[in-house]
Amino acid sequence: MKTWTPKPADIKRDWIVVDAEGLILGRLATQIANHLRGKHKPEFTPHADNGDFVVIVNASKIRVTGNKLEDKKYYRHTGYFGGIKETSLKDLLAKKPEKVIELAVRGMLPKNRLSRHLLTKLKVYPGPEHPHAAQNPKPLAVK
Secondary structure, three states, X not given: OOOOOOOOOOOOOOEEEEEOOOOEHHHHHHHHHHXXXXXXXXXXXXXXXXXXXXXXXXXXXXXXXOOHHHHOEEEEEOOOOOOEEEEEHHHHHHHOHXXXXXXXXXXXXXXXXXXXXXXXXXXXXXXXXXXXXXXXXXXXXXX
């Protein structure tokens, strides 16, 4: 038996829109990561990009459980000695709510070059409007 691998012409990419209002961050991120990779399709291939484009609206209205608003910290480094910076989830949601979802989805993708390519298909917007109406995105019901 031969193994079938989808060719780039065989891959059909859809546009999906997700309303993140009232959804829990981690549960939303897992389903988004699966759609970006294409794991919901029968022709899923781990080493190839056959996922969909995902548009997330209302990113500023996500929820988290427990005390994560105050306890969860995001770290970055400036490159200088002693240059580690710390930001809480509450502060990051107030300043850049789209960054919170992007970081959560990034953590659930494989750590390789393919994940950097997959993240370019993720579009996150803090409000209800998005500029991708021409692509006719289908709504996705996230549980």
